[in-house]
Amino acid sequence: MTLTKADLIQQVYKNHNTLTKAQAIESVEAFLRISKESLIDGSDLLLSGFGKFHVKQKNARRGRNPQTGDELTLDARRVVTFKPSGILRDKINGTS
Structure with a gap:
């Protein structure tokens, strides 16, 4: 089974009751953005x-x-x- 970005967002949302779906999306996107920038540099x-x-x-x-x-x-x-x-x-x- 492949873990997609949508699956990852869903897992973050499900495991953190205080986050809204939009916050979960932004959290995963921010992590991926920072990771990509680091590798590109x-x-x-x-x-x-x-x-x-x-x-x-x-x-x-x-x-x-x-x-x-x-x-x-x-x-x-x-x-x-x-x-x-x-x-x-x-x-x-x-x-x-």
Whole structure:
């Protein structure tokens, strides 16, 4: 099952009785906005007990088109990687 932004908003709304639906939406949107800005700026995003999002620079490299076999150059780019915390990893694997 995929957890969507709408599902996340619903869970925040349901678990915080003092928030209105609009406040729950704004809370989730604010968190996502701050997270995106941090990653766009090249900063890591560390969420204790959850994991770390890291922006990594990848250099240009040679590649090939799998359909035609033609060689091409893949441009340099930045990618986001995620490393789960030990706590999350243990819970996923059922060892905690």
